[in-house]
Amino acid sequence: MNKFFKKAVKQTEFYVFLIIIVLSLVIQARSGLFFANNNIVDLLRSMIVPSIYAICALLAFVSTGPDVSFPMIAALSSYLALTVTNRLGLGGAPWIITFIIGILFGCLMGALNGVIIVRYKFPSLIVTLGTSSIFSGILLGAFEAERMDLPQNLAAFGKASLLTVKNAKTGLGSTLPMTFLIMIVLYIIAYLVLNKTIMGRGVYAVGGDEVSAERAGFNVKGIRFGIFVVNGGVAAVAGLCYAVMSMRYLPTEYAGGEMIVIAAIILGGTRMTGGIGTLKGCLLGTLLLTMVSNSLILLGISVYWQRVFIGAIIIIGTAISAIQSHAGVKVKTRLKKEAA
Amino acid sequence: MKNLKKFIAIMAVAAMTFSLAACSSEKTTTSTEKKDTNESASEDNKGGDLFDIANYKSDKDKSEWTIAVVTKDNTANWFKRMEIGVNEFGEETGINVIQKGPANADAASQVQVIDDLINQGVDALCVVPIDPGAIEASLKNAMEQGIVVITHEASNQKNTLFDTEAFTAKDFGAAIMDALAKDMGEAGKYAMMVAYTTSTTHMEYANAQYEQQQKEYPDMELINGGAIPSAESEESIDTSYERAKELLKTNPDLKGFTGVASTDCPGIAKAVEELGLDVKVVGVGTPNEFKPYVESGTISTIKLWDPKDSGYVMCKVASMILAGEEVGEGTDLGIEGYNSLQLVEGDNRCLIGQADLTITKDNINDYDF
Numbered sequence: 001m002n003k004f005f006k007k008a009v010k011q012t013e014f015y016v017f018l019i020i021i022v023l024s025l026v027i028q029a030r031s032g033l034f035f036a037n038n039n040i041v042d043l044l045r046s047m048i049v050p051s052i053y054a055i056c057a058l059l060a061f062v063s064t065g066p067d068v069s070f071p072m073i074a075a076l077s078s079y080l081a082l083t084v085t086n087r088l089g090l091g092g093a094p095w096i097i098t099f100i101i102g103i104l105f106g107c108l109m110g111a112l113n114g115v116i117i118v119r120y121k122f123p124s125l126i127v128t129l130g131t132s133s134i135f136s137g138i139l140l141g142a143f144e145a146e147r148m149d150l151p152q153n154l155a156a157f158g159k160a161s162l163l164t165v166k167n168a169k170t171g172l173g174s175t176l177p178m179t180f181l182i183m184i185v186l187y188i189i190a191y192l193v194l195n196k197t198i199m200g201r202g203v204y205a206v207g208g209d210e211v212s213a214e215r216a217g218f219n220v221k222g223i224r225f226g227i228f229v230v231n232g233g234v235a236a237v238a239g240l241c242y243a244v245m246s247m248r249y250l251p252t253e254y255a256g257g258e259m260i261v262i263a264a265i266i267l268g269g270t271r272m273t274g275g276i277g278t279l280k281g282c283l284l285g286t287l288l289l290t291m292v293s294n295s296l297i298l299l300g301i302s303v304y305w306q307r308v309f310i311g312a313i314i315i316i317g318t319a320i321s322a323i324q325s326h327a328g329v330k331v332k333t334r335l336k337k338e339a340a
Numbered sequence: 341m342k343n344l345k346k347f348i349a350i351m352a353v354a355a356m357t358f359s360l361a362a363c364s365s366e367k368t369t370t371s372t373e374k375k376d377t378n379e380s381a382s383e384d385n386k387g388g389d390l391f392d393i394a395n396y397k398s399d400k401d402k403s404e405w406t407i408a409v410v411t412k413d414n415t416a417n418w419f420k421r422m423e424i425g426v427n428e429f430g431e432e433t434g435i436n437v438i439q440k441g442p443a444n445a446d447a448a449s450q451v452q453v454i455d456d457l458i459n460q461g462v463d464a465l466c467v468v469p470i471d472p473g474a475i476e477a478s479l480k481n482a483m484e485q486g487i488v489v490i491t492h493e494a495s496n497q498k499n500t501l502f503d504t505e506a507f508t509a510k511d512f513g514a515a516i517m518d519a520l521a522k523d524m525g526e527a528g529k530y531a532m533m534v535a536y537t538t539s540t541t542h543m544e545y546a547n548a549q550y551e552q553q554q555k556e557y558p559d560m561e562l563i564n565g566g567a568i569p570s571a572e573s574e575e576s577i578d579t580s581y582e583r584a585k586e587l588l589k590t591n592p593d594l595k596g597f598t599g600v601a602s603t604d605c606p607g608i609a610k611a612v613e614e615l616g617l618d619v620k621v622v623g624v625g626t627p628n629e630f631k632p633y634v635e636s637g638t639i640s641t642i643k644l645w646d647p648k649d650s651g652y653v654m655c656k657v658a659s660m661i662l663a664g665e666e667v668g669e670g671t672d673l674g675i676e677g678y679n680s681l682q683l684v685e686g687d688n689r690c691l692i693g694q695a696d697l698t699i700t701k702d703n704i705n706d707y708d709f
Contacts, residue, residue, distance in 0.1 A: 033589055046582060140443045146415040170592050172615045246578050251415055253576045255444050297586040300564070303537055303572050
């Protein structure tokens with residue numbers, strides 16, 4: 001137990017977890033509603049899309065660098081998936097068909113990112129900024145996408161619920177949509193691939209030290225290209241989940257989703273310099289930020305102060321993990337000195 | 341082959357850095373310029389040069405005029421309805437009309453669209469601003485080049501010849517409150533939502549609602565001790581849904597809810613229906629989008645004005661100025677609700693009609709937009 005605790009204290013995730021506990025107790029004390037079953041379900045529902053996006057952000061940061069194109073890939077590929085489904089009259093087909101169509105388009109867009117970044121060694125931030133601008137232009141300019149209703153299969157999928165709870169005290173209910181399962185499945189796959197396969201370890205190796213990874217026999221270019229293709233596919237899933245949960249396709253609501261997600265994963269301990277970052281951290285970071293933005297009314301914070309509060313949480317959270325990791329570095333250098 | 345690759349790579353880098361530099365430099369210049377124009381605008385106001393509509397009479401033939409309408413977001417049904425009015429005006433008069441919207445519904449993209457249209461040399465710009473402050477510099481620039489500038493839904497826009505409104509924000513806010521009060525039996529708690537606290541008109545509606553309630557309906561109470569607004573939807577149905585759910589959780593005795601952006605009411609109504617509560621929702625939005633909720637009774641009344649008429653009115657006023665006609669108090673624009681305009685001088689000159697619409701379950705099928 002002692003050993004486990006010592007190990008935990010060294011991880012950023014542990015501190016994020018502490019902040020979450022403290023914050024939830026504060027919210028509970030002020031509103032008395034935080035631990036109500038319907039509030040927890042609402043929170044889980046709100047987490048679904050950002051935490052799928054978080055996988056994209058994590059993979060990109062760990063292996064290469066920032067990727068900011070995922071919201072626009074999500075918007076464009078879901079639009080294409082819905083349009084193709086409608087045009088081909090696939091409204092009666094199982095929902096997974098529409099998702100697969102979306103994933104294919106997403107992978108294609110991700111591949112464009114990958115080719116430019118890997119082939120020409122451009123900084124991923126600039127490339128993905130550029131491509132997301134292109135995708136946005138194609139979506140709203142060339143296709144003139146507008147708000148539209150979902151095809152039958154997705155509408156039915158959106159209406160189905162995984163779990164329905166009712167708060168006995170207030171009589172208020174809440175439902176957890178099926179998309180929650182999609183998120184869980186994605187996380188399980190990502191966990192297995194990242195931690196149990198050579199390819200997954202390669203993702204970390206490439207981001208940690210490119211030259212060493214290459215000497216160790218990893219196909220650096222291949223891994224990076226693959227990451228962006230996968231990111232495109234994952235983004236497409238997130239985009240379709242968002243549409244399914246809103247029960248409508250809303251083209252203008254995707255843009256701008258990347259910053260809060262990136263803030264969340266950095267909070268969760270992902271290093272901007274690459275090589276370090278865990279799925280556990282992603283989930284915790286996303287949970288923390290979702291919790292904050294969804295509890296400001298419960299806390300009774302005025303509309304005008306809500307953004308200040310969110311900003312403060314991001315900075316405080318990152319500061320705590322940064323201080324803790326600086327401390328870690330100091331200990332290591334001291335150990336090295338002692339050894340020398 | 342290798343040289344070609346290098347060339348392509350260099351070109352791509354150049355293009356990307358250039359576009360990035362263009363974006364960032366533009367933002368900084370507009371913000372620094374804004375201060376200057378605000379100061380000089382007030383000076384010009386005294387001289388009256390830039391704001392004298394007689395200076396905008398066009399020497400060109402009517403058929404050579406181009407009137408451009410810039411919206412907040414051309415993908416929204418609301419602005420598609422506006423386009424119908426704009427095109428109707430074009431067909432009726434033979435004047436060239438175009439309607440454009442920004443790629444993203446943010447102020448910076450709208451500035452881009454306006455600047456592009458100025459460079460294309462249009463004769464009149466009719467703008468529905470996302471953030472009036474952000475486009476002051478561009479609009480001033482347009483007016484300096486002799487382009488007629490008309491706005492809509494921006495009573496605090498300084499650099500405009502006329503701001504056109506379907507009604508005063510005060511009257512409309514009061515009308516929303518009257519509808520809500522009627523639907524919830526003039527008693528109980530209510531909440532308000534706006535898109536952003538920076539959206540001027542939304543805040544004016546919200547304040548007017550509260551004033552009307554304080555004056556006429558003493559048994560009603562705004563939650564959170566009268567804090568206006570209760571929440572922001574950030575122009576997103578999903579955010580509106582989540583905020584509404586939160587407010588309903590913290591205020592289980594809520595009886596009424598108003599939302600003034602088109603994204604507010606669908607989110608609120610979805611939350612109310614999901615929680616199975618009896619809360620009356622009154623708000624602003626298009627009949628087609630709200631139809632399911634109006635038919636189920638959750639959204640009890642839609643208050644709005646017809647964007648088709650607003651588009652028509654902006655173009656009409658612009659064309660009258662280009663033709664050198666008088667526009668002011670009592671002007672008749674020849675469509676219902678705008679037969680005798682009221683002129684209010686505040687931050688700008690506001691032309692106001694009496695064109696508010698009330699839509700309920702009974703007449704929703706008469707409006708198809």
